Amino acid sequence: MSYKDVWILGEQEEGQVKLVSYELLKRGRALADKLGVDLIAIILGKKIGKNGIRELIYRGADKIIIVEDPALEFFLPEPYVNTIEDLVNKYKPEIFIASATTTGRTVAPALAIKCNAGLTADCTGLDIEDRTGNLIQTRPAIGGNILATIKTPNHRPQMATVRPHSNKPLESDSLRTAEVIYETVDPVRLKSRVKRLEFKKNEEEGGNxxxxxxxxxxxxxxxxxxxxxxxxxxxxxxxxxxxxxxxxxxxxxxxxxxxxxxxxxxxxxxxxxxxxxxxxxxxxxxxxxxxxxxxxxxxxxxxxxxxxxxxxxxxxxxxxxxxxxxxxxxxxxxxxxxxxxx
Ligand SMILES: Cc1cc2nc3c(=O)[nH]c(=O)nc-3n(C[C@H](O)[C@H](O)[C@H](O)COP(=O)(O)OP(=O)(O)OC[C@H]3O[C@@H](n4cnc5c(N)ncnc54)[C@H](O)[C@@H]3O)c2cc1C
CATH class of the missing domain: 3.40.50.1220 (TPP-binding domain)
Known part of the structure; x- marks a missing residue:
C-alpha cells in the first residue's frame, strides 16, 4: 500500500475539539485539494463530543479517525505517540501535520523518529510542489532573516507542525459530509511511564x-x-x-x-x-x-x-x-x- 492522503492531528480538551484542529483543517484542505486526495482528521480522547466531530466535518475533513479510550483522556506522550504510530502504519498518510502546541510539539518529533520521517517544525507556509507533488514546507530560519523552503522527498509521511493561530479556520459548511471511523488500540500500547498527577491552568500573567x-x-x-x-x-x-x-x-x-x-x-x-x-x-x-x-x-x-x-x-x-x-x-x-x- 502506498502513502496517500493528508492527515491533521486534531486536539481535544475534556472531549471538546479545540480550535487548532479547525485551523489545521484549512491548511490540510488546501494541500489535499491540490493533490486530489482525502483530508483526514485524527483525534484521540476518552470520549469526543458529537458537536466537535460535526464541526470537523463542516470545516473540511473528508474522513475522521477517532480513538476513544480512558487512557487517552489527557495528553500523555507514550500512549498518544504509540496510538498514532499504529494508525500511521495502518493507513500510511502521505502528509501529517500537527499544530505547534505542547501536544503537537511533543507528538510530532517522537512520531517522526518512529516512522523514520523528517519533520519541519513551526512552519509558516505549506504548499505542494507542482512537478513532484512533494510538500513544500516554509519556515523562518537564521534568526528569522530568511524564509527556508524544506522538502522531504525520500521519506513518508512528510511531517510538519504549524504555529497555532497562524491562520483562521474555514467557514463551517453544514452541507459537508464525511466518513467517521472508530479505531481501537492494543492496551499494551496505552501504557505510560508518565503519570498525570494534576493539571494547573497557566495563571501566569499574559498567559491568556x-x-x-x-x-x-x-x-x-x-x-x-x-x-x-x-x-x-x-x-x-x-x-x-x-x-x-x-x-x-x-x-x-x-x-x-x-x-x-x-x-x-x-x-x-x-x-x-x-x-x-x-x-x-x-x-x-x-x-x-x-x-x-x-x-x-x-x-x-x-x-x-x-x-x-x-x-x-x-x-x-x-x-x-x-x-x-x-x-x-x-x-x-x-x-x-x-x-x-x-
Ligand atoms: C531571531 C529574532 C527573533 C525576534 N523575535 C521577536 C519577537 O518575537 N517579537 C518582536 O517584537 N521582535 C522580535 N525580534 C526583534 C525585532 O527584530 C525588532 O528589534 C523589534 O521587534 C523592535 O521592537 P520595537 O518595534 O519595540 O522597537 P523599534 O524598532 O525601535 O521601534 C520603535 C518605534 O516606536 C516609534 N516611536 C518612537 N517614539 C514614538 C512616539 N513618541 N510616538 C509614537 N511612536 C514612536 C518609532 O518610530 C519606532 O518605529 C526578534 C529579532 C530576532 C533577530
Whole structure:
C-alpha cells in the first residue's frame, strides 16, 4: 500500500475539539485539494463530543479517525505517540501535520523518529510542489532573516507542525459530509511511564493573550518603564490583553508571556493596537492573522503602517491619553445607561 492522503492531528480538551484542529483543517484542505486526495482528521480522547466531530466535518475533513479510550483522556506522550504510530502504519498518510502546541510539539518529533520521517517544525507556509507533488514546507530560519523552503522527498509521511493561530479556520459548511471511523488500540500500547498527577491552568500573567479578542501592544516608542503602564490601563478599560515587542520585553517593561512575534506568541485577535512599534518582520510574524490592526507611530515610514488597517501618524504620548479619556467617557456613559435601564 502506498502513502496517500493528508492527515491533521486534531486536539481535544475534556472531549471538546479545540480550535487548532479547525485551523489545521484549512491548511490540510488546501494541500489535499491540490493533490486530489482525502483530508483526514485524527483525534484521540476518552470520549469526543458529537458537536466537535460535526464541526470537523463542516470545516473540511473528508474522513475522521477517532480513538476513544480512558487512557487517552489527557495528553500523555507514550500512549498518544504509540496510538498514532499504529494508525500511521495502518493507513500510511502521505502528509501529517500537527499544530505547534505542547501536544503537537511533543507528538510530532517522537512520531517522526518512529516512522523514520523528517519533520519541519513551526512552519509558516505549506504548499505542494507542482512537478513532484512533494510538500513544500516554509519556515523562518537564521534568526528569522530568511524564509527556508524544506522538502522531504525520500521519506513518508512528510511531517510538519504549524504555529497555532497562524491562520483562521474555514467557514463551517453544514452541507459537508464525511466518513467517521472508530479505531481501537492494543492496551499494551496505552501504557505510560508518565503519570498525570494534576493539571494547573497557566495563571501566569499574559498567559491568556492568545485567546484575547482585543490586544494593545507597546514597543520601544514608550521610552521607559513608567510610560508602559499606559498600555495596561487601556487594556483594562477595553477588557483586553497587553502585548509587547521583544525590545520592550528585553528592557523589562513587560514579561515574556506578553511577547508577540517570531520568538514570542502568535495572536489572532479581532483588534490589535500597536503603539510605538516599528513593525519588524519578527513582530509581524506574530500578528498577521489579526482581524484589524491599528498602528500609532510618529514615523510615517514605519513598516507597521504597511500591515495596519488604520494608521495614526503622531506622538503616542499625545494620542493614547486622549484615547484613554474617550474610552473612560464611553464606559461611564454605558454604565449610566445600564443603571438607568435597570
Ligand atoms: C531571531 C529574532 C527573533 C525576534 N523575535 C521577536 C519577537 O518575537 N517579537 C518582536 O517584537 N521582535 C522580535 N525580534 C526583534 C525585532 O527584530 C525588532 O528589534 C523589534 O521587534 C523592535 O521592537 P520595537 O518595534 O519595540 O522597537 P523599534 O524598532 O525601535 O521601534 C520603535 C518605534 O516606536 C516609534 N516611536 C518612537 N517614539 C514614538 C512616539 N513618541 N510616538 C509614537 N511612536 C514612536 C518609532 O518610530 C519606532 O518605529 C526578534 C529579532 C530576532 C533577530
Amino acid at each position: 493573550i492568545q485567546d484575547a479578542e482585543i490586544i494593545i501592544a507597546g514597543g520601544k516608542g514608550f521610552k521607559k518603564d513608567d510610560n508602559f503602564k499606559m498600555v495596561h490601563d487601556i487594556a483594562a478599560i477595553l477588557n483586553g490583553a497587553v502585548g509587547a515587542t521583544r525590545d520592550a520585553v528585553d528592557l523589562g517593561w513587560a514579561t515574556y508571556p506578553h511577547q508577540i512575534g517570531l520568538s514570542g506568541k502568535t495572536v489572532s485577535p479581532k483588534l490589535y493596537i500597536a503603539a510605538g512599534i516599528s513593525g519588524s518582520v519578527q513582530h509581524l510574524a506574530g500578528i498577521k492573522t489579526s482581524e484589524t490592526i491599528i498602528a500609532i507611530n510618529n514615523d510615517p515610514e514605519a513598516q507597521i503602517f504597511h500591515v495596519a488597517d488604520f494608521g495614526i501618524v503622531g506622538d503616542l504620548f499625545e494620542i493614547l491619553p486622549l484615547f484613554k479619556q474617550k474610552l473612560q467617557a464611553l464606559k461611564k456613559g454605558q454604565e449610566t445607561e445600564e443603571i438607568q435601564g435597570a
